[in-house]
Amino acid sequence: SLARLNNRTHRELLVIDGRVAFLGGAGVADWWFTRTKGKPMWRDMMARIEGPIVSHIQGIAAENWLVCTGEILTGVRTYQAGHTKGASPAFAIKSSPADRATPSRVLFQMLVESATHRVVISTPYFLPDKAFRLAFARTARRGVEVTVIVPGVHMDQRWVRLASRRMWGELLKAGVRIFEYGDGMTHVKALLVDDLWSVVGTTNVDNRSFEHNDEVNVAVRDETVTARIASDFLNDLVHSREITLRDWEHRPAWEKLVGTVAWILERQQ
Numbered sequence: 001s002l003a004r005l006n007n008r009t010h011r012e013l014l015v016i017d018g019r020v021a022f023l024g025g026a027g028v029a030d031w032w033f034t035r036t037k038g039k040p041m042w043r044d045m046m047a048r049i050e051g052p053i054v055s056h057i058q059g060i061a062a063e064n065w066l067v068c069t070g071e072i073l074t075g076v077r078t079y080q081a082g083h084t085k086g087a088s089p090a091f092a093i094k095s096s097p098a099d100r101a102t103p104s105r106v107l108f109q110m111l112v113e114s115a116t117h118r119v120v121i122s123t124p125y126f127l128p129d130k131a132f133r134l135a136f137a138r139t140a141r142r143g144v145e146v147t148v149i150v151p152g153v154h155m156d157q158r159w160v161r162l163a164s165r166r167m168w169g170e171l172l173k174a175g176v177r178i179f180e181y182g183d184g185m186t187h188v189k190a191l192l193v194d195d196l197w198s199v200v201g202t203t204n205v206d207n208r209s210f211e212h213n214d215e216v217n218v219a220v221r222d223e224t225v226t227a228r229i230a231s232d233f234l235n236d237l238v239h240s241r242e243i244t245l246r247d248w249e250h251r252p253a254w255e256k257l258v259g260t261v262a263w264i265l266e267r268q269q
Contacts, residue, residue, distance in 0.1 A: 006212050007096075007097050007212050007213070007214075008212070008213055008214070009064050009213070009214040010202050010203075010208075010209065010213035010214060010215055011060065011061070011064065011094075011202055011214050011215060011216045012024060012025060012026060012027055012202050013057060013060070013061060013202075013216055015054065015057060015058045015061055017080070018054065018055065018058055018076075018077070018078055018079050018080035019050065019054055019080050019083070020048065020049070020050055020054065021048075021049040021050075021053075021054045021057045021058070022046050022047070022048055022049070023046065023047050023049060023057060023200065023201060023202075023216060023217075023218055024044065024045050024046035024047055024189070024200055024201065024202070025044045025045060025046070025124075025187045025188055025189045025201075025202060026042075026044040026045075026046050026187070031185075032044060032187075039154065039184070039185070040154060040183060040184030040185070041184060042184060042185045042186070042187050043181065043183065043184055043185065043186040043187065043188060043236070044186075044187045044188055045122075045188045045189070045190055045200060045229075045232065046200075047200045047218060049090070049218060050083075050085035050086070051083065051084060051085040051086060051090070052082040052083065052084070053090050053091065053092055053218065054080070055079050055080065055082065056091070056092045057092050057216070057218075058073075058078060058079060059079075060092065060094045060216050061073075062078070063094070064214065087222075088220050088221070088222035088224075088225055089220070089221045089222065090218055090219065090220040090221070090222075091218070091219055092216060092217070092218050092219075093107050093201075093216070093217045093218075093219060094214070094215070094216050095203070095210075095213075095214070095215045095216075096213075096214040096215070097211065097212055097213075097214075102210050102211060102215075104201075104203045104209065104210060104215050104217060105132075105210040105211075107199065107217065107219065108132075108191060108199070108203070108205070109131075109132060109135050111191060111193045111197055111199070112135055112136065112139055112146075112191075112193070113135050113138065113139055114193075115139055115144045115146075115193045115194055116144065116194055117143075117144060117145065117194055118144065118145045118147075118192070118193070118194055118195060119139060119144060119145070119146045119147070119191070119192070119193055119194075120147045120149075120191070120192040120230065120233050121146075121147070121148050121149070121190070121191045121192075121205065122148075122149040122150075122186065122188040122189065122190050122191075122233060122236065123148070123149075123150060123188070123189055123204050123205045123206075124150070124151055124155070124156075124185070124186060124187045124188070124189070124204060125157065125160055125164070125204040125205070125206045125208075125209075126148060126150045126164045126204075126205050126206070127160070127163060127164055127167075127204075127205065127206035127207065128167075128205050128206070129207060129210075132205070133167060133170060133171060136171055136174070136176055137170060137171060137173075137174035137176070138174075140171075140174045140175035140176045141174055141175060145177075146175070146176045146177065147176075147177045147178075147179065147237075148171075148176060148177070148178045148179065149179050149181055149186065149188070149233065149236055149237070149240060150164065150178065150179070150180055150181065150186070151180065151181055151185050151186050152180035152181055152182045152240070152241065153180075153182070154181075154182075154183075154184050154185045155185060156185050162255060162258050165243075165248070165251065165255070168243065168248050169245070169248055169249070172243070172244070172245040172248055173245060177242060178242070178243045179236075179237055179240035179241065179242050179243070180240055180241050180243060181236055181239060181240045182239055182240055182241055183239040186236065188236075189201055189202060189203055189204060189217075190229060190233075192226055192229060192230055192233070195223060195226055195227065195230070196221060196222075196223055196226055197219065197220070197221055197226065198219070198220050198222070198225055198226040198229050199217050199218070199219045199220075200217065200218055200220075200229070201215065201216055201217025201218060202215045202216055202217065203215045203217055
């Protein structure tokens with residue numbers, strides 16, 4: 001319908017036998033598997049999850065199934081009895097336009113603003129609105145190390161990259177460090193806070209994810225899990241180029257010109 005024309009499901013998840021779930025940024029397409037049309041394979045991240053939380057994730061998948069088919073998924077073939085697997089406290093967060101105040105936005109901004117020493121975020125589409133940009137800046141000015149990893153020249157949406165780069169100045173001045181990944185298109189959507197919290201899922205840091213899409217994330221409060229994901233981030237940084245304030249101020253004149261109209265994408269991507 002016209003009212004829902006701009007909405008879509010962006011949930012990328014797989015649940016097997018009601019006991020194992022995979023959740024993250026990867027879809028089902030060749031570019032997640034190999035070089036395609038001469039371009040490098042995409043970099044992405046999926047989490048393999050077991051335990052009671054799988055039933056919650058299954059319920060999120062069932063929500064979309066109900067909307068599409070009118071069928072309610074029930075029974076032991078879909079939901080397994082709760083079973084403990086490991087000791088990592090975790091919970092799933094779903095969001096959709098029907099939620100109005102999207103939980104994913106609350107989760108991301110709350111964790112960023114409550115950080116005490118380190119925030120690392122990887123996102124393919126980095127278009128935080130003004131309120132979230134101020135949150136990043138406040139956090140960095142408090143002395144928290146804020147690092148953002150985004151795609152570089154291999155980004156699949158070049159206009160979005162220009163729109164994103166347009167707003168980096170205020171973040172760089174506040175002390176936020178921004179790195180462009182150079183070994184291909186990075187599609188990782190993850191957030192690490194204080195070496196304790198880790199969030200992996202489908203939400204980008206943009207208006208579309210926060211207001212228009214159905215999204216799903218898993219938040220884990222566990223130093224071991226966070227350290228495992230951090231090791232991948234450190235490897236990504238090796239293959240990334242840091243964009244300094246000087247770099248940003250001396251970006252090409254054509255980019256500055258195009259950036260003045262690329263702001264239109266900030267509310268749509």
